Amino acid sequence: MSISASGSPAPTDVSGRSGDTATASVTDRLVEANQHYADAFQDPGMDARPVLKVAVVACMDARIDLHRALGLELGDCHTIRNAGGVVTDDTIRSLTISQRALGTRSVVLIHHTNCGLQSITEDFRTELEREVGQRPTWSVEAFTDIDQDVRQSMNRVRTSPFLAHTDDVRGFVFDVHTGLLREITNK
Numbered sequence: 001m002s003i004s005a006s007g008s009p010a011p012t013d014v015s016g017r018s019g020d021t022a023t024a025s026v027t028d029r030l031v032e033a034n035q036h037y038a039d040a041f042q043d044p045g046m047d048a049r050p051v052l053k054v055a056v057v058a059c060m061d062a063r064i065d066l067h068r069a070l071g072l073e074l075g076d077c078h079t080i081r082n083a084g085g086v087v088t089d090d091t092i093r094s095l096t097i098s099q100r101a102l103g104t105r106s107v108v109l110i111h112h113t114n115c116g117l118q119s120i121t122e123d124f125r126t127e128l129e130r131e132v133g134q135r136p137t138w139s140v141e142a143f144t145d146i147d148q149d150v151r152q153s154m155n156r157v158r159t160s161p162f163l164a165h166t167d168d169v170r171g172f173v174f175d176v177h178t179g180l181l182r183e184i185t186n187k
Helices: 024-042 068-069 089-100 123-132 146-158
Strands: 054-059 075-080 108-110 169-174 181-184
Touching: 024 054, 054 089, 054 146, 068 075, 068 089, 075 089, 146 169, 146 181
Parallel strands: 054 075, 054 108, 108 169
Antiparallel strands: 169 181
């Protein structure tokens, strides 16, 4: 049960989460949860270098509990998430720092079924430009063929001149209904 900003128990939804947004914002709830976390927190004394020397690039989709799905513990990997889990210039930036400054050697790419990027197009940028009066400098990276998009992401990692370790790059599609990974090959 959570407590609302007024101090009384907040109504909860079926997940047990507070539904009282009239008195507390979502950010307030997160800050309160952090206080509870910090009360019991013990510094694990870890280094920023991932124990497994792996970086995982995945979609930001809220349905994917990446650490649980992959059996990872705190400190095992670097996690880079964005819309679609696609490899963009910023993803290459993060992977480059992960490899060259923090010792990762393997890259795992994870897209997923029923991705929102499969239902929009690059026209999203045009619509956004009309709305705000400025065209975004970034690409939406929308796709229709999820397997091909994973292959494209793997290729972007493997051909980047900035990455020192491109021999262990593997791509997968996570099924949001079964929780299983399906590996994508270069074929």
